[in-house]
Structure formats: structure tokens, C-alpha cells
Amino acid sequence: MISIKTQVGIIGAGPSGMVLANWLKKYGIDAVIIELRSREYVEGRVRAGLVEQNTKDILKELGLDARMKKEGIVHDGVYLSFDEERIHIPFGELTGGRTITIYGQQEITKDLTDAWLDGGETLHFETKATKIIDFDTKSPKIHFEKDGEEGILECDFVAACDGFHGIGRKTLPKKSFQSYDITYPFSWLGILANVAPSTDELIYAYHENGFALHSLRSETVSRLYVQVDNDESVDNWSDDRIWSELSKRLANLGWELKEGPIFEKSITPMRSHMIDSLRSGRLLLAGDAAHIVPPTGGKGMNLAIADVKHMVDAFVAYYKTNSETLLDTYTNDALRRIWRAQDFSNFMTKLFHKQDAHGSFTYRLQKAKFDYLKVSRAYKTTIAENYVGLPFESFKN
Ligand code: FAD
Ligand code: DHB
Numbered sequence: 007m008i009s010i011k012t013q014v015g016i017i018g019a020g021p022s023g024m025v026l027a028n029w030l031k032k033y034g035i036d037a038v039i040i041e042l043r044s045r046e047y048v049e050g051r052v053r054a055g056l057v058e059q060n061t062k063d064i065l066k067e068l069g070l071d072a073r074m075k076k077e078g079i080v081h082d083g084v085y086l087s088f089d090e091e092r093i094h095i096p097f098g099e100l101t102g103g104r105t106i107t108i109y110g111q112q113e114i115t116k117d118l119t120d121a122w123l124d125g126g127e128t129l130h131f132e133t134k135a136t137k138i139i140d141f142d143t144k145s146p147k148i149h150f151e152k153d154g155e156e157g158i159l160e161c162d163f164v165a166a167c168d169g170f171h172g173i174g175r176k177t178l179p180k181k182s183f184q185s186y187d188i189t190y191p192f193s194w195l196g197i198l199a200n201v202a203p204s205t206d207e208l209i210y211a212y213h214e215n216g217f218a219l220h221s222l223r224s225e226t227v228s229r230l231y232v233q234v235d236n237d238e239s240v241d242n243w244s245d246d247r248i249w250s251e252l253s254k255r256l257a258n259l260g261w262e263l264k265e266g267p268i269f270e271k272s273i274t275p276m277r278s279h280m281i282d283s284l285r286s287g288r289l290l291l292a293g294d295a296a297h298i299v300p301p302t303g304g305k306g307m308n309l310a311i312a313d314v315k316h317m318v319d320a321f322v323a324y325y326k327t328n329s330e331t332l333l334d335t336y337t338n339d340a341l342r343r344i345w346r347a348q349d350f351s352n353f354m355t356k357l358f359h360k361q362d363a364h365g366s367f368t369y370r371l372q373k374a375k376f377d378y379l380k381v382s383r384a385y386k387t388t389i390a391e392n393y394v395g396l397p398f399e400s401f402k403n
Contacts, residue, residue: 008150008157010128012038014321015148015161017135017174019048021111022293022310023167024118028068029318031127035325038159039129040150042168045119048131052198052270054111055221055229056208056304058395059104061311070117078109079222084393086358087211088376092258094207100383100390108208108222111307133157138164138177141289165317166291167310174295175281183283188352190276190300192216192359194231195243201266203228204256210302211256212357212372214364217302218255220263228266231301233359240271276300276355278348284313284337292317297344299351302358308395309347315398316340342401350392 014030016023019041027037041048057078065071082105083096097105122129130152137149141164148159166174194217203222211218216233223229232251234243245268253263279298284291293310316339320332332339357375362368379385 008152008155010038010157010159012036012159012161013325014163014165015146015159016040016165016167017138017148018166018168018172018293018295019115019119019129019131020167020169020293020310021115021118021307022295022314023165024115024122025064025068025311026165026167026292026314026317027122027127027129028070028118029064029314030321031122031125032068033318033322033325035321037127037165038161039122040133040135040148040159041129041131042134043131045131049112049116049119051112052110052196052272054301054304054307055108055223056308057107057109057114058304058308058393059106060395060398061308062107064311064315065114070121073117074107074109074114077113077224078107079224080105080107081207083207085205085207085209086376086379086389087209087213087256087258088373089212089214090257090259091376091380092209093380095386095390095393097390097394100387101394104391104394106304106394110223114307135168135173138166138173138289141177142287144288146288162288163321164289166289166295167293167314169294170279170298172295174289174291177289178281178283178286178291182286183281186278186280186282188278190355190359191236191361192233193236193238193276194274194301195234195238195240195248196229196231196270196272196274197248197268198223198270199228199230199266199268200226201228201264202226204262204264209256210354210358212360212376213255213257214360215251215255217359218252219302220252220256228264234273236275238273240273243271274301278352280344280348282337282341284340285333290317290320290333290336292340297348299348300355301351302354303351303393305347305351309344312343312395312398313340339401343396343398346392346396346401
């Protein structure tokens with residue numbers, strides 16, 4: 007039996023777990039991380055790319071933004087298309103200079119993992135957290151399995167940063183929270199292709215065939231998504247079919263989509279999931295362990311890292327001043343921002359996805375919103391400030 011002790015036991019080496027560990031270290035608080043997958047798997051997992059202003063500020067504060075600053079691509083705006091009409095939302099002008107950066111989630115995770123391991127800290131890959139016990143006492147424990155051997159990580163607090171399928175949320179006492187779910191009747195087929203982006207800013211598009219998104223990863227790699235039915239399989243989507251749909255859905259006068267070899271294809275279902283309590287005793291949840299937003303608007307990873315800010319504030323107050331006030335307000339401090347992001351992600355999803363026949367009442371409401379966006383600076387500002395992420399001060403009340 008392996009036995010380890012630390013102050014904060016972290017389950018999950020995704021963005022939330024790795025930001026938490028590195029941030030706690032800055033304050034002299036010890037942490038040990040347990041991660042189910044191998045390092046290669048975590049660092050190769052293709053997911054998010056949109057990094058909002060708050061996340062950039064946090065990585066800068068941690069001194070871990072050097073590679074993102076060098077290799078990430080800053081965007082000062084976004085294009086929104088509807089039935090081949092296209093408008094531009096200028097972020098900087100509408101939000102006082104706030105922007106987003108496109109930089110792969112797995113690159114952020116890699117930078118954070120490198121910093122953690124280079125500093126001689128502990129991260130157990132290929133180690134499965136199997137049980138969290140005693141979180142209603144001052145000495146909670148994480149049971150785990152590594153290389154066929156069992157172990158116990160004893161700590162002051164457990165931070166469940168273990169994603170949607172982890173054990174953190176399942177461990178919360180059933181009666182301690184209420185959950186809310188929406189399953190959307192469509193999914194995203196996402197691709198990575200070796201081709202220069204056909205656009206200087208991201209494009210979100212409504213088309214009668216369904217939603218499309220043009221994003222990118224670098225000057226030579228494009229990231230694109232198309233709305234597909236929930237029962238679709240990637241096997242039904244040849245490269246030719248994907249490019250043909252993307253060209254139709256992103257079509258715009260005088261603009262052409264460049265095509266190239268596709269080297270990654272996957273389908274992601276779209277859902278919203280919420281729970282209204284992120285803590286039970288000394289077990290605290292952050293990120294996808296606690297909430298899922300549909301990906302339209304790129305909020306999931308940013309929200310996970312925003313939760314961690316509140317968690318760090320709570321742990322620092324506890325260890326430095328013996329105060330439990332911020333532990334007690336953790337759920338509510340985090341939930342205000344989470345609900346705002348749920349609303350924005352739901353709004354963007356419903357504005358740009360095909361939900362009913364072209365010309366239906368739902369379609370006409372979508373079009374009315376877009377037509378209003380074209381003429382209203384106030385409406386554009388609403389999108390811009392949510393897209394780049396509202397500052398933390400906005401949620402203090
Ligand atoms: P995760 O990244 O899921 O990490 C959890 C970790 O816990 C995993 O490494 C897992 O292996 C580990 N784990 C699970 N169970 C156990 C266990 N029992 N023991 C030990 N370890 C365990 N977000 C954005 O902000 N911007 C975007 O542009 C964006 N685009 C997206 C596009 C797509 C197609 C998808 C699918 C998602 C997108 N997201 C985006 C969402 C974002 O990827 C997630 O919200 C983010 O990964 C959440 O981070 P996390 O650390 O909470 O959880
Ligand atoms: C990306 C993903 C998103 O969900 C989004 O809204 C914008 C960009 C991306 O992967 O680049």
C-alpha cells in the first residue's frame with residue numbers, strides 16, 4: 007500500500023488541476039496530483055483553443071505565458087455570419103482593449119505540467135482515483151490505484167478537477183445539490199487540417215445546412231467544426247464531404263475556403279450540465295467536474311480556470327489567515343460566473359445552430375437577433391464582453 011500526504015490532493019491533470027497546482031505552489035501550499043491517463047495522452051488530447059482575457063491574465067501572473075505569447079495568435083475581433091451575410095465584432099474597441107488568444111488547450115496543459123515537474127513536484131500519471139472518503143473530517147483521503155498497487159493520498163482538502171466523467175461529482179452527497187441538464191439535438195464534427203487559415207479572425211456561421219465554425223491553430227493549421235446530427239459517425243464524413251459542407255456553410259461573397267489534408271476528426275455531443283453546490287466539507291469541485299457548457303463561444307476551459315481562481319483565494323485565506331469564509335462562499339463566488347457563461351454559451355448555440363426548418367418561427371427569431379446585431383453597438387458590446395470574458399470584479403456583489 008502506497009501512502010502519501012500533502013495539503014491539497016488534486017484529482018486530474020487537465021487545465022483546472024494544473025493551474026491549481028502551480029498557483030498553490032506560488033503561495034507555498036503543497037499539492038500532489040493524481041491523473042488517470044498517461045502524460046502522452048493528456049498532452050495529445052485535442053480540445054479547446056480559445057483563451058479568454060482572464061485566462062491570459064492568470065497565466066501571466068503565474069509566469070507561465072511565455073510560449074503562449076510567442077506561439078498563440080491574438081484576436082481583436084470575430085466574424086459572425088448568417089445566411090451569407092457577415093459582420094465583424096471588434097473586441098478591443100468595445101471592451102476597452104480586451105482580446106482573446108488562440109492557443110491549444112493541450113499546449114497550456116503541457117506548459118503547466120512542464121513547470122510543475124521541472125520544479126521537482128509530484129504528479130502521478132496512469133493513476134486512478136477510486137474513492138474519496140472522510141471529506142467531512144479534517145483529514146480527507148483519496149484512494150487510488152497505480153500499477154496494480156493500491157494507495158492512499160491523505161490531505162487537508164481534495165480538489166476534484168477530474169472532468170465530467172471523474173469521481174468528484176459522483177462523490178458529493180446526493181442530497182447536497184440540485185442538477186440541471188440540457189442535451190442539444192446536434193453535435194460538432196471537429197477537424198484539424200494542414201492548411202493556412204482562410205480568415206484573419208474566427209467565423210461563426212448559421213446556414214440552412216447547419217452551423218459551421220472556422221478557427222485555427224497556427225499559420226499552417228486550421229481548426230474547423232460543422233454541426234452534425236447526434237447519431238452521426240465520422241465514418242460517414244469523408245474529407246470531400248467535410249470540405250464541401252464547410253465551403254457551403256461559410257460561403258461569403260468574394261471569399262473562398264482553402265482546403266488541405268485533414269489529420270484529425272472527431273465528434274463531440276453538445277450539452278449543458280450544472281450543479282448548484284461545488285463543495286461538500288473538504289471536497290471542492292472545479293471545471294468540467296462541476297459544469298459543462300456547449301462549446302459555442304469557447305467557455306469551458308476558461309470557466310474551469312476561473313473556478314480555480316476562487317479555489318486558490320479560499321485555500322490561501324485558509325492557510326495564511328486560518329479563515330474559512332472564502333471556503334464557505336466558494337460555490338456562490340464561482341456560480342455567478344458559471345451561470346453567466348451558461349447563458350452566453352446557450353445564446354451563441356441557439357443563435358447559430360439550425361434547430362428548425364429554414365423559414366420557421368425559430369429561424370425568424372434567430373434572424374431577427376442577427377439583424378439587430380448588425381445595427382446595434384449595444385448588442386455587439388454584449389457579445390464582445392462575454393466573448394472575451396467579463397473581469398472578475400464584475401461578479402463581486
Ligand atoms: P479535463 O480537461 O476533462 O481534465 C480532467 C482530468 O481528470 C483528465 O485528464 C482526466 O483523465 C482526469 N481524470 C478523470 N477521472 C479521473 C480519476 N478517477 N482519477 C484520476 N484522474 C482522473 N473550452 C474553452 O475554454 N475554449 C474552447 O475553445 C473550447 N473548445 C472546445 C471544443 C471542443 C470540441 C470540446 C469538446 C471542448 C471545448 N472546450 C473549450 C471545453 C474544454 O476543453 C473543457 O472545458 C476543459 O477541458 C475542462 O478542463 P478540466 O480541467 O475541468 O477537465
Ligand atoms: C474553438 C473552439 C470553440 O468552441 C470556439 O467557440 C472557438 C474556437 C477552437 O477549438 O479553436
